[in-house]
Structure formats: structure tokens, C-alpha cells
Amino acid sequence: MITLLQGANYIGGKWINDTGEVFEDRNPSDTNELLGTFPRSREQQANLAVAAARAAFPAWRSLSRINRAEFLDTFVQLVKSDKDELARIISRECGKCIAEARADVVEGIHTAQYWFGRARTPSGEVLASEIPEKDSYVYRKPKGVVIAITPWNFPFAIPLWLICPSLVEGNTVVLKPAEETPLIAQCLIEYFEKAGLPAGVLNLVQGYGEEAGWPLVTHPDVDTVLFTGSAQVGAMIKEACAKDYRKFCVCEMGGKNAMIVCDDADFDLAVNAAIMSAFRTTGQRCVSVERLIVQRGIFDRFVAGFVEKARQLRIGDPLDENTFMGPLVSASGGEKFEYYNELAVKEGARVLLDGGRMTEGNYGRGHFFRPFVYTLEHDSRSRVLREEVFGPHVAVMPFNTLEDAVRIYNDSEYAFALSVCSRDYRKIRAVRNLCDFGVGYVNLPTIGAEVHLPFGGLKKSGTGMPSAAGLIDAVTHRVSWTVNHDTEIRLAQGLSGGISE
Numbered sequence: 184m185i186t187l188l189q190g191a192n193y194i195g196g197k198w199i200n201d202t203g204e205v206f207e208d209r210n211p212s213d214t215n216e217l218l219g220t221f222p223r224s225r226e227q228q229a230n231l232a233v234a235a236a237r238a239a240f241p242a243w244r245s246l247s248r249i250n251r252a253e254f255l256d257t258f259v260q261l262v263k264s265d266k267d268e269l270a271r272i273i274s275r276e277c278g279k280c281i282a283e284a285r286a287d288v289v290e291g292i293h294t295a296q297y298w299f300g301r302a303r304t305p306s307g308e309v310l311a312s313e314i315p316e317k318d319s320y321v322y323r324k325p326k327g328v329v330i331a332i333t334p335w336n337f338p339f340a341i342p343l344w345l346i347c348p349s350l351v352e353g354n355t356v357v358l359k360p361a362e363e364t365p366l367i368a369q370c371l372i373e374y375f376e377k378a379g380l381p382a383g384v385l386n387l388v389q390g391y392g393e394e395a396g397w398p399l400v401t402h403p404d405v406d407t408v409l410f411t412g413s414a415q416v417g418a419m420i421k422e423a424c425a426k427d428y429r430k431f432c433v434c435e436m437g438g439k440n441a442m443i444v445c446d447d448a449d450f451d452l453a454v455n456a457a458i459m460s461a462f463r464t465t466g467q468r469c470v471s472v473e474r475l476i477v478q479r480g481i482f483d484r485f486v487a488g489f490v491e492k493a494r495q496l497r498i499g500d501p502l503d504e505n506t507f508m509g510p511l512v513s514a515s516g517g518e519k520f521e522y523y524n525e526l527a528v529k530e531g532a533r534v535l536l537d538g539g540r541m542t543e544g545n546y547g548r549g550h551f552f553r554p555f556v557y558t559l560e561h562d563s564r565s566r567v568l569r570e571e572v573f574g575p576h577v578a579v580m581p582f583n584t585l586e587d588a589v590r591i592y593n594d595s596e597y598a599f600a601l602s603v604c605s606r607d608y609r610k611i612r613a614v615r616n617l618c619d620f621g622v623g624y625v626n627l628p629t630i631g632a633e634v635h636l637p638f639g640g641l642k643k644s645g646t647g648m649p650s651a652a653g654l655i656d657a658v659t660h661r662v663s664w665t666v667n668h669d670t671e672i673r674l675a676q677g678l679s680g681g682i683s684e
């Protein structure tokens with residue numbers, strides 16, 4: 184289907200390549216493979232895209248909510264028939280294993296289906312008034328122009344989490360995808376074009392964050408910024424939006440997620456859940472676990488079982504259905520991983536798996552690494568126990584009482600994904616009530632979210648306004664609307680409606 188070498192921006196319904204400069208898109212499993220070149224956009228392209236979105240807004244908002252959502256249904260029909268091809272593009276572009284890449288496409292489809300269906304459900308509320316002749320409503324209005332800035336690790340699903348609610352609620356959108364995954368972003372926009380979405384309703388600006396993303400974030404004619412990515416960039420975006428009286432932002436960011444494994448846990452289930460949480464997507468999920476908090480009674484046995492399994496994971500070509508772990512996404516991702524592995528040693532880690540770079544044979548052409556696993560006593564001052572590495576880097580820490588486990592778990596600036604493995608409902612309930620998290624699991628890995636559930640974190644992980652289904656509040660204003668059915672004016676709180684002359 185799509186063999187693309189020269190990508191373009193999509194602005195006002197036209198594919199445009201006017202930057203003069205491009206950036207390269209390479210396969211992280213084999214950096215010799217060039218997948219395409221894409222426009223290195225800057226302020227000029229950002230301005231054009233915002234102007235196109237603004238121009239398309241009046242006509243788009245005037246369609247019915249159901250008519251707007253019908254474009255998502257057409258989009259889904261088109262994507263479904265190309266699901267496998269799209270998954271292969273994702274695998275080649277960001278190194279995700281093919282099954283996970285397929286799941287990324289399926290999650291995108293589910294998101295579009297969810298919002299298509301939701302268009303026929305109530306979007307506001309009917310409330311009582313103090314005055315019997317009045318009807319009061321809460322009515323949702325679109326915000327206007329929405330900027331969606333997205334990360335590379337769910338390059339199909341996450342843009343759709345942000346685009347679908349925005350469009351259904353009547354906003355127009357500019358998407359700035361991650362520079363690691365411009366090709367799949369271009370494909371996604373092509374499907375909306377084929378679905379007949381009117382010009383300017385959804386625009387695409389490719390490029391680097393500081394050059395293409397920042398002019399969109401700071402543009403004075405933007406109403407809402409939806410950002411998913413690292414806490415560092417999210418903090419800058421929050422600050423910039425706070426300075427603009429009309430701008431609203433939602434930033435969903437990283438995690439330093441943990442799994443609490445109690446003595447009474449189903450042992451094999453807990454080990455498997457830990458392996459999936461730590462190494463699926465090569466540890467590069469916002470919900471990946473980098474801290475395993477394990478009760479002392481089973482600590483040694485758990486560490487041995489976990490290390491044994493981690494040692495045997497199949498690392499290799501993500502297009503091979505049998506591969507469990509592909510490469511890291513980029514050279515800089517590899518450098519960051521190595522930096523934190525060295526830091527762990529300096530901070531006193533007992534290293535059990537070395538996290539070494541794999542250079543033999545085909546591995547040498549990509550960013551392949553083995554898992555890095557170590558044990559360490561919890562210490563609040565340790566940076567490796569606090570900072571997000573975003574790779575297969577895992578600390579295993581012992582705890583004595585459940586109170587200790589909760590304290591260790593909460594000793595983090597992040598609060599995103601949590602799993603607890605236990606057979607004791609009292610412990611499970613205590614963990615739910617006392618730990619800070621946004622996405623919690625019991626006797627499960629921290630991966631496997633579904634689009635109708637809230638997905639977002641607290642503290643440094645998010646703004647408490649979860650992605651996907653929860654985004655409706657970010658892309659609409661809730662206004663009150665009161666209608667009088669009497670011929671007299673009657674006011675609330677006993678205030679007279681008469682005028683004395």
C-alpha cells in the first residue's frame with residue numbers, strides 16, 4: 184500500500200512540502216533503512232496550519248454531532264482493511280513488536296468506534312431550576328482550535344485518543360506527531376482525507392518539537408493544547424499555556440511505575456506480570472514498570488524467577504511474530520538507558536542482568552540492548568529509583584510490611600500505573616486506597632488499557648484529565664443555558680423580577 188519516501192504536511196486539505204529542509208525517518212532495528220524524509224516545519228507552517236483550522240471551525244461546528252462522528256465510522260472501515268500493513272509500518276518505524284503494533288492500530292480503531300457511538304449519547308445535562316417555569320441545561324460547546332502533540336510509542340492510537348473527541352465535539356485540529364514516527368502519522372491523516380473530512384478540519388505539521396511544536400503551543404489563536412509525552416516537555420507546555428488567558432492545556436506524561444508483589448501472591452502469575460510490565464515495548468510505555476517492590480518472604484525466589492525469565496526473552500526483529508523485545512527507538516534512547524544503568528551501579532545496585540548493547544550480527548545495525556535488572560534497598564535519594572528511564576531498566580526492592588510497600592510506592596514524583604499481586608482482598612483494597620496512581624491493576628501487568636476507561640496519571644504524570652474517553656471535558660466548554668417558559672420574569676433566590684418605576 185504505502186511506500187513513501189517523501190512526506191508532506193497536510194494543511195487546509197492540501198499536501199504541502201514547502202520547508203526546503205527535511206528530516207529523516209529511519210528504522211531503529213536497522214538504521215541503514217531509510218523509510219522516508221519529512222518536512223522540517225517551523226513557525227511559518229505552524230501559522231498556516233492554525234489559520235486553516237480556524238477557517239474550517241465555523242462550518243465544522245455547525246454540523247450535527249452525529250454527522251461529524253460519521254467521518255470516524257468511514258475512517259474505521261478504511262483502516263480495518265489495511266490493519267496488518269499499518270502494523271508493519273509501525274513496527275519498522277518505531278521498533279514495536281508486530282503484535283503490539285497491531286494492538287496499537289486496534290486501539291486506534293476502538294477509539295474511533297467509541298467516539299462514533301458516543302455521538303448519539305447525551306453530551307449535556309438537564310437540571311432542575313428553582314423556578315418551575317424555567318428549564319436549565321448544561322450544554323457543551325467546542326473550544327475551537329485544538330493542537331495535538333503526541334509521542335512516538337503509540338503512534339497510531341494516541342493521536343486518535345486526542346483527535347476523535349476533539350472532532351466529534353466540533354473542534355478543528357492540528358496534529359504535530361513525534362519526529363520518530365512521521366510516516367504512520369501521515370498514513371493516519373491520509374485515511375481521514377479518504378474518509379472525506381472537510382479541508383482544514385484536521386491538519387498535520389511534521390517536524391521537531393522545539394521547531395514545529397513550540398510555535399503551535401504558543402500560537403495566540405489556539406484554544407486548547409493536548410500534549411502526551413515526557414514530563415520535561417509537558418512542564419514547559421503547562422507554563423506557556425498558563426501565561427495565555429484563553430489557552431487550556433492537558434498534559435499526560437511519564438511514570439516511574441511499580442508493581443507490589445506480596446508474599447501470598449500467585450507466584451508464576453506475578454513473575455509473568457512483572458516480565459510483561461517491564462519488557463513489553465522494550466520498557467518504553469508510559470505504564471512500563473521500572474520498580475518491583477517485593478515482600479521479603481519471597482524476595483530471593485522472585486528475583487531468581489524474574490531474572491531467569493528475563494534472561495531468556497527473545498530479542499530481535501520486531502516483525503518476527505516470535506520476538507518479545509525489539510530495539511530502543513533511537514540512539515538517544517540507548518544513551519539514556521546506558522546512562523541510567525551506570526548511575527544504578529554508582530548508587531549501589533547489585534546488577535543481575537547487565538543491559539549490554541547487542542552488536543553481533545544484525546543486532547549491530549539497530550539499537551538493541553539486553554534487559555538491565557538489579558536489586559537495591561529503597562532510598563529516597565536514589566535518582567534511578569525516581570527518574571523515568573524509558574527502557575528495560577528494572578530495580579527490584581524488598582519490603583517488610585504492607586505499610587512499607589505503600590510508603591516506597593508513593594515515594595515518587597510520578598503517579599501513573601500500579602499493579603498489586605496478592606490473594607488477600609484486604610491488602611489489595613489498602614493498596615487501592617493508599618497509593619497514588621491513575622491506572623491500577625490487581626494480579627495483572629500494568630499494560631492492557633481499554634479506551635473507555637480513564638487513562639492518565641497524577642502528580643508529575645498528568646493533569647488529572649485522562650486521555651481517550653475522559654478528554655471530553657478538555658475539548659468542550661460546559662455552559663449553563665436557562666430558558667423561561669412563563670410570560671413573567673421570575674428569578675432564583677427569591678429575587679423580585681419586577682421593576683419599580
Ligand code: NAD
Nearest residue numbers: 333334335360361392393396397412413416435436437469
Ligand atoms: P517527548 O516529550 O520527547 O515528545 C513528545 C512530543 O512532544 C513529540 O511530538 C515532540 O516532538 C514534542 N515536543 C518536544 N519538545 C517540544 C517542545 N519544546 N514544544 C512542543 N512540542 C515538543 O516524548 P517522547 O519521547 O515522544 O515519548 C516518551 C514520553 O511520553 C515518556 O515520558 C512516556 O512516559 C510519555 N508517554 C505518556 C503517555 C501518557 O498517556 N501519559 C503515553 C505515551 C507516552
